[in-house]
Amino acid sequence: MHQDIEKVLIDEEVIKKRLDVLAQKVMLDFEGKPMVVVALLKGAVLFMADLLRRVPLPMEIECLNVASYHGGTESSGVVSFLDNTMPDVDGRSVLLLDDILDTGRTLDAVMKKLREHGAAEVKTCVLLAKDIPRDEVLAADYTGFVIGDEFVVGYGLDYRGRYRNLPYVGLLKESAIG
Ligand code: 5GP
Numbered sequence: 075m076h077q078d079i080e081k082v083l084i085d086e087e088v089i090k091k092r093l094d095v096l097a098q099k100v101m102l103d104f105e106g107k108p109m110v111v112v113a114l115l116k117g118a119v120l121f122m123a124d125l126l127r128r129v130p131l132p133m134e135i136e137c138l139n140v141a142s143y144h145g146g147t148e149s150s151g152v153v154s155f156l157d158n159t160m161p162d163v164d165g166r167s168v169l170l171l172d173d174i175l176d177t178g179r180t181l182d183a184v185m186k187k188l189r190e191h192g193a194a195e196v197k198t199c200v201l202l203a204k205d206i207p208r209d210e211v212l213a214a215d216y217t218g219f220v221i222g223d224e225f226v227v228g229y230g231l232d233y234r235g236r237y238r239n240l241p242y243v244g245l246l247k248e249s250a251i252g
């Protein structure tokens with residue numbers, strides 16, 4: 075285990091088993107539809123790679139650079155689109171991937187943008203969702219794991235740019251946050 079990690083919440087094997095299940099659900103819903111996957115950089119990168127390897131459907135893969143956290147451990151509530159180009163989603167079914175659902179503002183903002191650009195359907199998929207009160211419309215269509223209201227890192231999730239490459243999801247030691 076990495077020296078800055080206090081505790082592993084979800085280990086690699088458990089993540090992989092859950093991805094098999096999520097992939098099956100995605101297959102059932104998207105089979106036969108023109109599909110575009112839109113993954114949010116950078117947090118969703120590991121999740122995207124491991125999930126989509128399990129979904130043998132024709133698809134395009136696109137990434138969007140969106141920020142809402144700006145390096146700290148609390149959501150700023152402001153979602154900014156860091157690049158101006160939008161993938162071509164007109165008339166297509168979109169699977170929107172992110173690492174974690176916290177307030178839900180990020181996915182909500184991106185979903186609205188994708189609809190404005192003509193997406194026929196947008197389904198949201200997150201590896202993690204925090205167990206906090208949230209408006210029903212902000213829930214994800216597919217959720218890997220529900221976790222407590224804690225700041226986590228690993229498997230794509232960072233703290234100040236670090237820890238994304240850890241193969242598990244874990245909690246940071248107090249001494250590593252500052
Ligand atoms: P929301 O817009 O749902 O409040 O926040 C979603 C975004 O905040 C995620 O894409 C992720 O970048 C960031 N985020 C939320 N919770 C955590 C967390 O516990 N750890 C890390 N590293 N990022 C988080």
Ligand code: MG
Nearest residue numbers: 114115116117
């Ligand atoms: Mg993010």
